[in-house]
Amino acid sequence: MTRLDDSTLTSETLAPLPGSSSGRGRVLIIACGALAREILALRDINGWSHMDLTCLPAILHNHPEKIAAAAQEAIDKHRGDYGQIFMAYADCGTGGALQAVCDAEGVEMIAGPHCYSFFSGNAAFEAAGEVTSFFLTDFLARQFDTFVVKPLGLDRHPELAEMYFGNYEKLIYLAQTDDPALTAKAEAAAEALGLAFERRMTGYGDLAAALETLNSTAG
Structure with missing residues (x-):
């Protein structure tokens, strides 16, 4: 492989x-x-x-x-x-x-x-209408610091999290693989952003x- x-x-x-x-x-x-x-x-x-x-x-x-x-x-x-x-x-x-x-x-x-939509299934994602949810995939769980924290300056100014994510209620991790280490990373990301956490196995x-x-x- x-x-x-x-x-x-x-x-x-x-x-x-x-x-x-x-x-x-x-x-x-x-x-x-x-x-x-x-x-x-x-x-x-x-x-x-x-x-x-x-x-x-x-x-x-x-x-x-x-x-x-x-x-x-x-x-x-x-x-x-x-x-x-x-x-x-x-x-x-x-x-x-x-x-x-x-x-x-x-x-x-x-x-x-x-990608959040097609990993979930486009029809299911549209029907859910979860506009107050922030989504991660396996890739973004793995690369959360590189693609979210650093570009938004949260590593230097963590107080900005409220400005960027204050209107969100939940972080939903759309898991492509059953990897406990990635789940832990995604859960830590939710905690860092002050959001509730949910994991969905989408494959x-x-x-x-x-x-x-x-x-x-x-x-």
């Missing part, structure tokens, strides 16, 4: 997955770096050796206005080497800009507003379904 450390997940590009060389019979997944572990796990479990992966930096979630342009650049770079490209992103705060790029390029992408949610559909239509 391919393993990645957290520094790799935030790098600009991950090398294609091990397997045969690129070609018209292969599929390229362009993904958010925050989904790399999950995509690799699904690939390994299902033996999808015809799928390669390249990732945009996960930190772009803090700058969603840059995602569409980065995705376009990745499509342009790899278009000639693959028979099919799939965008493993939801809208992720781009305001439809990423969907517009994908539509123009004939590239499919994951349905939904963000891979609609990400798994999207990749299964991609596999069935590839080639």
Whole structure:
């Protein structure tokens, strides 16, 4: 099984997955770096050796206005080497800009507003309407300091937590894996933000379904 450390997940590009060389019979997944572990796990479990992966930096979630342009650049770079490209992103705060790029390029992408939604299942997430809840995934539980604490300056000014999170009531950890260490990290994050804690085991949610559909239509 391919393993990645957290520094790799935030790098600009991950090398294609091990397997045969690129070609018209292969599929390229362009993904958010925050989904790399999950995509690799699904690939390994299902033996999808015809799928390669390249990732945009996960930190772009803090700058969603840059995602569409980065995705376009990745499509342009790899278009000639693959028979099919799939965008493993939801809208992720781009305001439809990423969907517009994908539509123009004939590239499919994951349905939904963000990863919290498709991990939960888009229909279930919309029905729940939990606007006063702050969500973590496995990735964000692991990288809470890097993607939440430091960018918001909470390491230097913890008193700002009330300003940023005062309207939230609960932190919901959407767990992709049953990992007690990550659960402890997520619970500590809730405590640091002064929020109630809830853990929900979602597994891979609609990400798994999207990749299964991609596999069935590839080639």
